[in-house]
Amino acid sequence: AQSVTQLGSHVSVSEGALVLLRCNYSSSVPPYLFWYVQYPNQGLQLLLKYTSAATLVKGINGFEAEFKKSETSFHLTKPSAHMSDAAEYFCAVSVGRGSTLGRLYFGRGTQLTVWP
Amino acid sequence: GAGVSQSPRYKVAKRGQDVALRCDPISGHVSLFWYQQALGQGPEFLTYFQNEAQLDKSGLPSDRFFAERPEGSVSTLKIQRTQQEDSAVYLCASSYRVAGGINTQYFGPGTRLTVL
Numbered sequence: 001a002q003s004v005t006q007l008g009s010h011v012s013v014s015e016g017a018l019v020l021l022r023c024n025y026s027s028s029v030p031p032y033l034f035w036y037v038q039y040p041n042q043g044l045q046l047l048l049k050y051t052s053a054a055t056l057v058k059g060i061n062g063f064e065a066e067f068k069k070s071e072t073s074f075h076l077t078k079p080s081a082h083m084s085d086a087a088e089y090f091c092a093v094s095v096g097r098g099s100t101l102g103r104l105y106f107g108r109g110t111q112l113t114v115w116p
Numbered sequence: 117g118a119g120v121s122q123s124p125r126y127k128v129a130k131r132g133q134d135v136a137l138r139c140d141p142i143s144g145h146v147s148l149f150w151y152q153q154a155l156g157q158g159p160e161f162l163t164y165f166q167n168e169a170q171l172d173k174s175g176l177p178s179d180r181f182f183a184e185r186p187e188g189s190v191s192t193l194k195i196q197r198t199q200q201e202d203s204a205v206y207l208c209a210s211s212y213r214v215a216g217g218i219n220t221q222y223f224g225p226g227t228r229l230t231v232l
Contacts, residue, residue: 004158032218043120043207043223044159051218090158102147102211103172104221106158 002027002093006107014115019078021110023065023091026072033074034092034104035065044090050074061085086114118142120224122208128230129198137193137227141210148191149221150183151207159207165191198231205229 007022025031032051036044048059055067061084065076074091088111092104121140129135141148147166151159152175161175167188176183180199185191195202205228209221 009156036223041225043225044209045223046220049218049220092158102164102219103149103161103175104151104159106151106160108156108158 002031002095002105004091004093004105004107006089006091006110008110009108010111010113012113012115013081015083016080019063019076019081019085019112021076021089021091021112023074023076023107024072025074025091025093027093027095029095032094033065033067034094035059035063035074035076036090036092036106038088038090038109040087047076047089081112081114083114083116086112088112120208120210120222122206122224122227124227125225126228126230128232130232131199132197134194134196135198135229137195137206137229139191139193139208139210139224141189141191141208142212142222143189145210145212145222147211147213147219147221148185149209149211150191150193151209152177153205153207153226155204162193162206195229198229200231203229203231 003026005024034049035047048057050067058064063078088109091107123138150162153159163183164172165185180196182194205226207226208224211219
């Protein structure tokens with residue numbers, strides 16, 4: 001079975017500060033991992049994805065995430081927060097085979113607030 | 117269009133009414149997914165289509181929920197005899213290839229359903 005835990009439903013940072021959004025996953029098979037961002041009244045937009053090619057994944061808008069198998073983690077980071085980063089972020093896991101092929105399992109989301 | 121579109125964007129229904137939610141995927145996308153996002157939660161899988169074939173409907177919460185994609189493009193999610201617990205945002209996503217963990221799903225803006 002697959003599941004995702006996002007630690008912290010709300011994270012607040014000052015503009016220019018480091019952003020760290022935590023994600024831990026559980027998967028019975030090697031996973032594919034995703035981070036999506038959701039702005040108000042908009043659909044989910046893919047930030048980045050891990051597909052086993054490299055453990056450090058770079059995405060759009062300066063975000064990156066590192067896959068750590070030993071910690072079953074895929075935390076999202078950005079060195080310097082911008083006001084436009086304020087949004088809700090979702091971590092998701094998928095598997096490449098089996099009865100649940102292709103479906104995404106999402107965490108509950110983390111709302112990021114950026115203070116000026 | 118350039119992205120996945122959904123209509124209506126907002127729907128208010130009285131308990132017991134039937135509703136139909138429409139999804140227009142990106143042209144040429146083989147895979148289509150429906151997700152349900154309750155308030156404060158991450159999206160949860162409902163059903164998956166590969167072209168016109170509904171290959172996985174294990175996430176549909178009850179037999180009041182029905183989805184179709186008769187010509188392999190536009191899809192409709194129908195909810196019969198709506199209940200208050202059906203209130204949620206319904207998200208549609210499409211993917212270019214046959215479902216597999218690596219493939220990016222592109223999400224529409226969602227339909228917010230409120231059942232009174």
